Amino acid sequence: MAKIYSKKALASKNLKPNKEVVSFILNYSQALTVVKIEDKSFEIIAN
């Protein structure tokens, strides 16, 4: 097995989450409705 000599430069400035993750978050946000009734809250996900 070859040795790995490089140490990962953590906290690199170019790092970004996957596009799929961001698009999932935006879609989730569009689909989610939170309804508060008295002291209970209900989450409704639209398909």
Add this chain to the structure above:
Amino acid sequence: MADLHTPDALLVKNYVEGSEAALATLIKRHESKIYGFIYSKIADRDISNDIFQDTFIKVIKTLKSNSYNEEGKFLPWVMRISHNLIVDHFRKTKKMPMYRETEEFSIFSIMSDDALTIEGKMIVDQVELDLKKLIEELPEDQKEVLVMRMYQDMSFKEISEITGVSINTALGRMRYALMNLRKIIEKHQIILTN
């Protein structure tokens, strides 16, 4: 699309009032800071993506249920959520089975300290430093690909997008970079080992 100069507090307000574009702007504005922060603790792209996603799911739920009341401090708030999720992640993965010591069974038979000694650490640091100096000797295009791949953990697809060359060119540059490094090491009879 909301203006990129709109303050966070206003974007949060717009989002709570129903503007989905405001959330897109907030994510775009802070994604690399938040993701970079998570990655700096986790050092794994996939798990970092998961935690990033969970962070924003919490953000969305809180904002949509009108429970958010820290105007003007959006980023620190999101960072705190991601920090808590990182702690949760480590708690989950660090859970270990419990062993009790008896006369026939000593805990030290299954436990070992594989941390490097001080000498080992110094050698590793020296090797890494030497390697960085060698990388500096490479042609610019090869150095760029090698650093992105090995030190910043990017995929060849990402590298090709950032540098504006095809994936095959990036792969080729990586190959030549490694070949050239080997050549330099052989030529100067450098010993990299630990």
